[in-house]
Amino acid sequence: TPNPSARGERRWRNVAPGAVQLSYALGNERAYVWARSAAGTRVAVLSLDPAAIERELADLAGLDAQQAPGKIEQTIARISVVLLPPTLLPEDSTSVEVVAEGRIASVPFAGLRSPRNPALRLIETHAVTMITSLFAADEAGSKPVRPFRLVALASGSGKLRSATPTLDPGPRLQAATSEIKAVARLFAARDSAARIKLFAGNEGSAEELRNAWSSGADVVHFATHALADLRQPLASLLVLPAETAAGKPTYLTAGQVQDWRGDADLVFLSACESAIGPPRFAGGMPGLQSAFLRAGARGVIATLWPIEDVLARQFSVDFYERYTGGKSAVQSLVETQRAWLESSAGVSEADHARRRITALAHGFYMQ
Incomplete structure (x- = not known):
């Protein structure tokens, strides 16, 4: 070569x-x-x-x-x-x-x-x-000291983490809120001095997220709805907890994110179809994960299809139990996926299929 x-x-x-x-x-x-x-x-x-x-x-x-x-x-x-x-x-x-x-x-x-x-x-x-390519990415440089160990956000309604309400009418994503709290406990258990920020309500705006990103966070976790725009990828979005004055939801788009500048070891997009994009064969890496990589993330976990709220919570917690134990993001994801592919006593074939589909939806992306 x-x-x-x-x-x-x-x-x-x-x-x-x-x-x-x-x-x-x-x-x-x-x-x-x-x-x-x-x-x-x-x-x-x-x-x-x-x-x-x-x-x-x-x-x-x-x-x-x-x-x-x-x-x-x-x-x-x-x-x-x-x-x-x-x-x-x-x-x-x-x-x-x-x-x-x-x-x-x-x-x-x-x-x-x-x-x-x-x-x-x-x-x-x-x-x-x-x-993203067979060519080497720009050097990320040494890992800086970041003020936040974990920044996490939960938002949305329904049983699936999809931002299409007509397809998923239902209660709020109760598991999403408990998910970020459970993840926060895992980080705190490993380091009681870890600085953790959980965004809720109007505090969870695009501006506040950008400020946290610019300051620096080791891990940024989203447990929310996503909507992929296959025609205009930069319009793909995540639903935020903050609302407008009229009580309408607010969003964070891929276009906004790619203009951010910061540094994070890992972004976890625990949301539906957060990794998909236009079907062009040679159009570069699509999806929200690409925007976060451009903004300075060293790795992103994202999904290829809809995921159930409760199973998404369980999968995320299983992943972070390994990750906070000192394993890399790649190894933690591999082990979690392998564990979820295994049959378990007392679990029906239908439930095992749901767990298997959840595990295979996730992928790890990097420059």
Whole structure:
């Protein structure tokens, strides 16, 4: 592979031991995947033509994970053998980094069948991270001392964390409020001196959030509704607790966020479809997560489809039990997803399917 840095151009991102970086491309007649590892770079031709892959990914994006989990599983099984050919990943690989562009960004790679062992999902054999490019991002610099250990916000109504009220009439997101309180207790239990800020009511405005972001927070957690705008990605939004003088809800858009400047180790968007964007195949990383990465987040956890309020709370708390225990965000997410994929005694198949869909909705994104 040529070395761009030798010519003063952008340099390739580092490949960690055991890591494989994947980048997909659709040509006029064929589709390809580039796989970079410590052993070098190889290119594989995918088994379906570009038009067929576009149809499969469009079908997947159009499915309702809550109403039709079985169809999601069937589509995932078909896509797995196309996007992850049997010999694509080296035997000694332990993690996969996927360039998340357009349609590819909508694929739940954690849930794909592992080419090493099709009986297992990829997340059961590899850690999975979604990245913006095969090129190295700008250096983030040393970790600053931030005034806040945790900034968290809860808002919204309904049983699903979707900002479409006509589809989800119901009570307020009671689990969202208890979620941020439970998360705060986990951080406080690890460090009684940790400075924690929970936003509620009119205090939870876009301006107050921006001030907290500019000051600096190790972790910023949103337990609220999200709405993805597939035509105008910068209009994708999160619902805030603050209301207007007329009692109407207020919002935080991706366009507002990407103009922020700050530094956070992790942003967790515990909201419906916070990672989706326009279906263009090569349009860059879509979704609200991209805006937070541009604003200075070092990593973002976001979701690919609607998630239930109560299950979202349980999943978040399980994640933070690991994270506050000293594990990285990636490892904490991997372990939580693996735990939620396992069958448990006394749990019905229907409930297990709901837990599985919740786990696979989440992904970790970084520059």
